[in-house]
Amino acid sequence: MEKAEIGLIGLGTMGSNLALNIAEHGHRIAVFNRTRARTDAFVENSGALRDMVVPCYSLEELAAAIRPPRPLIIMVLAGKPVDEQIEALRGVLSDNDIVIDAGNANFRDTMRRFSELSGSGLTFIGMGVSGGEEGARHGPSIMVGGTEDSWKRVEKVLTAISAKFKDEPCAAWLGTDGAGHFVKTIxxxxxxxxxxxxxxxxxxxxxxxxxxxxxxxxxxxxxxxxxxxxxxxxxxxxxxxxxxxxxxxxxxxxxxxxxxxxxxxxxxxxxxxxxxxxxxxxxxxxxxxxxxxxxxxxxxxxxxxxxxxxxxxxxxxxxxxxxxxxxxxxxxxxxxxxxxxxxxxxxxxxxxxxxxxxxxxxxxxxxxxxxxxxxRQGRGTSNLIQAQRDFFGAHGFERIGEQGAFHGPWGSGAAG
Incomplete structure (x- = not known):
């Protein structure tokens, strides 16, 4: 059987719809889910796209089913499950393979994972996906964070499956490490x-x-x-x-x-x-x-x-x-x-x-x-806050048009 162009782990609602979207756009995809029954159900319900889907029942089988260098999307719960999945994949993936976290990750976790995988031979992408179930199936907005080189390697697939606005793909590389997930958070x-x-x-x-x-x-x-x-x-x-x-x-x-x-x-x-x-x-x-x-x-x-x-x-x-x-x-x-x-x-x-x-x-x-x-207020009210901080804690304040720190004539009422 012809090898898959990309892989996906996690056949929940978002993962399943994203996988079908990828298959529908002509990209053969290998899929894996921790529960075998869910993988079987996904394949059974894939209809006319069945020939574009390669079901896998172990991580080793998944890695073998994807053409190197392997891009692999993770669609699991954010947090510890992502770290556990990455750790498991390190034993089956090879140099230059790309791990793509497409879940709702905290961008700081994405930055950490990007750093942890640096020098390991694996590349990491944090990818924000917006649009819910409908978007995942028919075209989401995709926000990518990682190296520009890793983006270029998956750009063809991601722009193909993304939503289009006047024929422009709603997918882009936004910056390194956690940039994509941060933009998704905003x-x-x-x-x-x-x-x-x-x-x-x-x-x-x-x-x-x-x-x-x-x-x-x-x-x-x-x-x-x-x-x-x-x-x-x-x-x-x-x-x-x-x-x-x-x-x-x-x-x-x-x-x-x-x-x-x-x-x-x-x-x-x-x-x-x-x-x-x-x-x-x-x-x-x-x-x-x-x-x-x-x-x-x-x-x-x-x-x-x-x-x-x-x-x-x-x-x-x-x-x-x-x-x-x-x-x-x-x-x-x-x-x-x-x-x-x-x-x-x-x-x-x-x-x-x-x-x-x-x-x-x-x-x-x-x-x-x-x-x-x-x-739109050119002069706010924080000047009074500075005065209060100086009165209660002798923190000092600044003056408009003058350099340095000043203290007010609070006398014995000021705190030491």
Whole structure:
């Protein structure tokens, strides 16, 4: 039998769908799962792709089934199982083989594994995969961290199976060691903020205006309700119920006024909140890029998020253009986003204010507004914090336009 071009370990939901995606794009794949029955079931259900799949029932058989140098994807639970799998593979793989961790790894673990395998003959890639089950099967967004040489060796397969945006593959090499998994982590953070803000807008529609009204106006309640379902998974439900009893269930006050105007404000508020979330995410990535010497390509990141991943949006095209045009590390300073936020932030302010008056919790939207207001304030309030630190601990403070550290005339009230 013809040898496989690539291998995959772990035939759970994501692994199975990724394997089928690879096979469907014409790349023969060898698969292995710790449980033999799952491997058999996968092969049985692979349908017309059966001839592109090579089932293996031991790591030795898996290694023998892949054409050297072997790229091998690991799709197992993050953490210790990945380390155990890598250790087991060291006994069966050869020099120049590539181990690709495609799970939701902590980027620091990826950096450690990259370092540990350095000099071993094996190459390590940390690969962020976004898009869930559907993305894995039909085209995810793929974020790769590792050596550029190792990326080039698997680029053909990964770009083939990735999502496409106007025929551009949503897969890219982003930097060394943990770069790919770090970018995936920021993606997930933006996704979480995005869902939370959608849920907050839903809460205002449901409790402040009536959700039936929202449905009559054609608002996509199904997607919003899915976001709310994710938020329901709270570990402190008992505490919230106890607090409700303690303070009384006063509910949310119905919001009156021009509903058309409010609905427009809700739309723009969500837009402004999303911009703030993206700005924070890209700012964090920029900081990490400097810290870890990754040289993360911000325009490329924006581009590979345009399809396949959870947070894909039309704004990402504008973000890619902004970074390509030399935007600063913060999107809020890009000319295109300055004009967008100038239009949208008054609505965000009104929505947060109305929600607060009505008793509707909007923590993510409130945070986005506070971040925007703090960012655009040339002189903040940390000068008072410096003064307090000097008063209580004699830490000193700096003065505008003067060099050196100073102490205030606190007298005997200051701590020693």
């Amino acid at each position: 993606h997930n953070g933006i996704e979480y903020a995005d869902m939370q803000m959608i849920a907050e807008i839903y809460g205002i529609l449901r409790d402040g205006l009536g959700v039936i009204e929202a449905q009559q106006l054609g608002i996509p309640a199904t997607a919003i309700e899915a976001a709310v379902a994710a938020r329901v998974l709270s570990s402190i439900k008992d505490e919230r119920q106890a607090a409700e009893k303690a303070y009384g269930n006063i509910g949310v006050t119905r919001i009156s006024g021009d509903k058309d105007a409010l609905l427009k404000d809700l739309e723009l508020a969500l837009f402004a909140g999303k911009i703030a979330a993206y700005a924070q995410g890209f700012a964090v990535m920029s900081g990490a890029s400097k810290e870890f010497n990754w040289n993360l390509p911000m325009p490329t990141i924006a581009k590979i998020w345009r399809a396949g991943c959870i947070i894909r949006s039309q704004m990402l095209d504008t973000m890619a253009e902004a970074f390509s045009g030399g935007a600063s590390t913060n999107l809020l300073m890009a000319p295109a986003f300055i004009s967008l936020m100038q239009e949208a932030h008054p609505s965000l302010r009104r929505v947060v204010a109305r929600a607060s008056e009505a008793g509707a919790p909007v923590p993510a939207l409130s945070s986005a507004l506070a971040y925007f207001d703090s960012y």
